[in-house]
Amino acid sequence: xxxxxxxxxxxxxxxxxxxxxxxxxxxxxxxxxxxxxxxxxxxxxxxxxxxxxxxxxxxxxxxxxxxxxxxxxxxxxxxxxxxxxxxxxxxxxxxxxxxxxxxxxxxxxxxxxxxxxxxxxxxxxxxxxxxxxxxxxxxxxxxxxxxxxxxxxxxxxxxxxxxxxxxxxxxxxxxxxxxxxxxxxxxxxxxxxxxxxxxxxxxxxxxxxxxxxxxxxxxxxxxxxxxxxxxxxxxxxxxxxxxxxxxxxxxxxxxxxxxxxxxxxxxxxxxxxxxxxxxxxxxxxxxxxxxxxxxxxxxxxxxxxxxxxxxxxxxxxxxxxxxxxxxxxxxxxxxxxxxxxxxxxxxxxxxxxxxxxxxxxxxxxxxxxxxxxxxxxxxxxxxxxxxxxxxxxxxxxxxxxxxxxxxxxxxxxxxxxxxxxxxxxxxxxxxxxxxxxxxxxxxxxxxxxxxxxxxxxxxxxxxxxxxxxxxxxxxxxxxxxxxxxxxxxxxxxxxxxxxxxxxxxxxxxxxxxxxxxxxxxxxxxxxxxxxxxxxxxxxxxxxxxxxxxxxxxxxxxxxxxxxxxxxxxxxxxxxxxxxxxxxxxxxxxxxxxxxx
Numbered sequence: 001x002x003x004x005x006x007x008x009x010x011x012x013x014x015x016x017x018x019x020x021x022x023x024x025x026x027x028x029x030x031x032x033x034x035x036x037x038x039x040x041x042x043x044x045x046x047x048x049x050x051x052x053x054x055x056x057x058x059x060x061x062x063x064x065x066x067x068x069x070x071x072x073x074x075x076x077x078x079x080x081x082x083x084x085x086x087x088x089x090x091x092x093x094x095x096x097x098x099x100x101x102x103x104x105x106x107x108x109x110x111x112x113x114x115x116x117x118x119x120x121x122x123x124x125x126x127x128x129x130x131x132x133x134x135x136x137x138x139x140x141x142x143x144x145x146x147x148x149x150x151x152x153x154x155x156x157x158x159x160x161x162x163x164x165x166x167x168x169x170x171x172x173x174x175x176x177x178x179x180x181x182x183x184x185x186x187x188x189x190x191x192x193x194x195x196x197x198x199x200x201x202x203x204x205x206x207x208x209x210x211x212x213x214x215x216x217x218x219x220x221x222x223x224x225x226x227x228x229x230x231x232x233x234x235x236x237x238x239x240x241x242x243x244x245x246x247x248x249x250x251x252x253x254x255x256x257x258x259x260x261x262x263x264x265x266x267x268x269x270x271x272x273x274x275x276x277x278x279x280x281x282x283x284x285x286x287x288x289x290x291x292x293x294x295x296x297x298x299x300x301x302x303x304x305x306x307x308x309x310x311x312x313x314x315x316x317x318x319x320x321x322x323x324x325x326x327x328x329x330x331x332x333x334x335x336x337x338x339x340x341x342x343x344x345x346x347x348x349x350x351x352x353x354x355x356x357x358x359x360x361x362x363x364x365x366x367x368x369x370x371x372x373x374x375x376x377x378x379x380x381x382x383x384x385x386x387x388x389x390x391x392x393x394x395x396x397x398x399x400x401x402x403x404x405x406x407x408x409x410x411x412x413x414x415x416x417x418x419x420x421x422x423x424x425x426x427x428x429x430x431x432x433x434x435x436x437x438x439x440x441x442x443x444x445x446x447x448x449x450x451x452x453x454x455x456x457x458x459x460x461x462x463x464x465x466x467x468x469x470x471x472x473x474x475x476x477x478x479x480x481x482x483x484x485x486x487x488x489x490x491x492x493x494x495x496x497x498x499x500x501x502x503x504x505x506x507x508x509x510x511x512x513x514x515x516x517x518x519x520x521x522x523x524x525x526x527x528x529x530x531x532x533x534x535x536x537x538x539x540x541x542x543x544x545x546x547x548x549x550x551x552x553x554x555x556x557x558x559x560x561x562x563x564x565x566x567x568x569x570x571x572x573x574x575x576x577x578x579x580x581x582x583x584x585x586x587x588x589x590x591x592x593x594x595x596x
Contacts, residue, residue: 001072003416003527003581009057009072010583013079016052019586020083021355029358032084036361037351039210041164045087046122049080055117058095060102060422063110064118069419071308074250075581081257082577085365086209088254093160096250096373097123097169099243100185103424104231113187116167124165126188126217127240130157134378136171136237137179141219143172143186149225150174150186155201157216163200164213166190171240174233183236186228197222208364242427245318247373248326249307255333255369256304258362259297259340260578265359266290266340267572269347280343281565284558289339291564294578295540296336300329301579302520302541303513306412306437312419313411313436315426320386320435327379328509330370332544337363383505384496389433390508391481397439405439412436413519415580416527441474441515444522451522455535458559462535465555466518469542473514480504480511510545517541520580529582531570536563 001009018025020032027045035042049055058073059065067073073095081088094117101113117123132138141154152172156162168188175182190198201216231239270280270290280286303325310321341348341363347356348363370376383390393401411417445467452463484504488495495501517538525533536556543555556564568578577583 001069002418006072006075007581007583010075010079010577010581013052013054013076014584014586017048017079017083017586019588020358022589025586027083027087029083030354032087033351033357033361036086036210039205041211041213042084042087042090045080045084046090049087049091050120054080054091055094058092059098059114059117060110063107064114067422070246070250070311070422071419074253074304074308075583077250077253078257078260078577078579079583079585081254082261085254085258085362085368086211088257089209089212089368090161092250092253093125094123094165096243096247097125097161097165097167099246099424100125100169100230100239101187103242103427104185104235104239109187109227109230113167121167122161122165123167123169124159124161125243126156126159126162126168126170128158129155130216134374136183136240139171139173139178139183141170141172143174143184143224144221145174146223149223149228152186152188152219152222152224155216155218157201158204158214159216161213162215162217163203168217169230170219171236174236180237181234183240184233185230185236185239186224187230188222188224188228193219193222196220208361208367210364238429241429242424244373245322245427246311246424248322248379249304249311249318251369251372252300252304252307252325252329255330255366256297256300256579258366259293259300259333259336262337262340262359262362263290263293263297263578264572265356266293266344267568268355269344271569271572286343287565288561289343291540291561291568292544293336293339293343294564294568295537295544296332297578298537298580299513299517299541299544300333302413303329303516305415305520305524305580306516309412309419310436311424311427312422313408314434315423316428317431317434317436318427319382319429320390320431321437323374323379323382324509324512326374327376327383327506328513330366331376333366334370337366377502380502380505383508384501386431386433387501387505387508388484390431390435390438391477391484393433394435394438394477394511395481401434402439402443405434405436406443408436409440409444409519410523412523413516414523414527416524435512437512437515437519438474438477441470441518444515444518445471445474447522448518451525458563459535462539462560466521466535466539466542469539469546469555470514470518473511473542473545476507477511480507507549510548513545514542517545524580528580531567532580532582534564534567536560537567540564 017027020029023030056066129139143150170186174184199218203215273280307321307325348359448467452460521538540556575585
């Protein structure tokens with residue numbers, strides 16, 4: 001979807017939902033918090049979004065939906081979740097439950113499921129089981145082949161929307177011994193299941209997303225016809241892993257949204273609160289804390305920009321891109337939220353305050369992004385398994401491979417660039433060592449230095465320093481490769497499960513993060529509106545990445561911090577999303593005693 005059209009779509013949804021601080025708007029914080037306190041499923045908001053047609057932007061146009069690009073649904077999720085991550089999660093579950101059908105279903109299956117969704121049917125993605133967690137080759141729910149179809153028996157647990165959904169996509173064992181080729185996926189219509197054949201499990205109470213239906217079910221010889229099978233029998237694991245790649249890229253929208261709202265509420269306080277004769281925002285230490293939080297969020301935004309677009313541009317590489325962002329973003333943004341807690345002080349602890357109470361909900365709801373659809377360990381393991389090839393390619397890839405990466409980088413990180421058709425069936429389970437963000441980074445760095453030569457003096461110095469920091473981070477690939485080789489020599493096969501290998505995987509994420517910041521600055525600059533792009537912001541983003549290796553070394557001075565604060569204030573005062581997309585948000589009314 002062209003940038004102008006996506007911006008207009010965002011504006012339309014924001015105008016429809018209204019200012020969340022206004023209790024008379026369609027989706028106000030007051031009502032959201034009321035449902036959260038009572039742990040009630042957000043039916044009013046789910047139905048509101050269904051009537052507006054939000055889900056249709058996550059369904060393919062070819063079979064009756066409105067999705068041309070994955071990032072349309074992703075960005076609508078952000079606008080929903082900035083008000084309520086619980087509603088955002090309920091919204092995205094149906095989208096993700098459709099992904100196995102999008103990836104492997106027939107045209108007829110896609111059309112049938114889309115038509116049901118458009119008429120209000122919700123779906124759940126029934127993947128995990130109580131005893132097996134993320135070990136998908138050990139699941140027990142079985143599909144027994146019979147004349148004309150299959151009989152499904154077994155239990156699924158910790159399934160989002162399991163009780164409220166009318167439809168299920170069920171991951172089931174079709175071979176006696178299970179294993180990689182022993183599972184398949186079936187579409188199940190709960191409304192056609194005979195009474196007594198499905199037993200819904202109790203809803204689990206949760207720390208965050210309190211109103212979400214997180215439960216499960218038990219099936220007893222439920223018949224589904226052959227036409228309910230998605231793809232080939234035995235293809236289930238492959239389809240499930242591809243769906244997880246998509247989920248890992250999209251679920252970060254919840255974390256981005258939670259921190260956006262928390263930062264916005266914190267700014268309302270720091271901009272209005274006067275102490276010791278000046279606003280909190282103007283106290284040097286507090287100002288640095290604010291802009292560091294903003295830089296973290298914009299770093300996460302840049303990484304998400306590439307990862308979401310990678311689903312369409314380089315589907316064969318998404319095993320790396322999705323795992324990198326799924327590990328890195330929640331980890332960074334949890335730290336960011338902790339900094340905001342300190343800035344907001346006692347107010348973040350007030351559950352009933354009409355303006356600040358939403359902060360504590362965002363604090364709790366943010367955590368789901370860390371463990372849903374693959375936790376930290378799962379994602380680091382995915383990176384670790386591919387790390388040898390990734391480091392080898394980054395260090396030794398021939399120019400032909402780099403040329404291809406350099407051609408794709410402007411599409412991956414240029415928000416005004418058109419995307420190719422989304423082809424989920426082209427996703428691969430392993431990337432074979434290719435990560436276009438890292439492979440194309442040297443060329444982007446050269447372009448950044450050219451931009452430094454063209455910039456005004458202050459920005460010129462910042463861009464040169466940013467290029468030096470990025471080059472330092474990217475240059476660590478050689479050292480990482482040497483350390484990996486030494487680790488394997490010392491530990492042999494045990495290196496594959498070692499803590500040291502996982503630490504190297506974390507360090508690779510820093511390399512990818514630095515590349516994402518540089519690419520976004522270089523390839524989206526012409527499509528951004530004042531006050532973006534910002535050389536000072538880029539420098540601070542890279543400082544935040546580098547500080548994970550050198551926690552006490554700063555490269556930004558007071559002038560750069562002041563400049564980033566100017567950018568932050570502009571986006572806040574002009575009601576724009578804290579994002580490179582700069583979407584216009586619903587106009588704000590009275591900021592409700594922000595300084596009290």
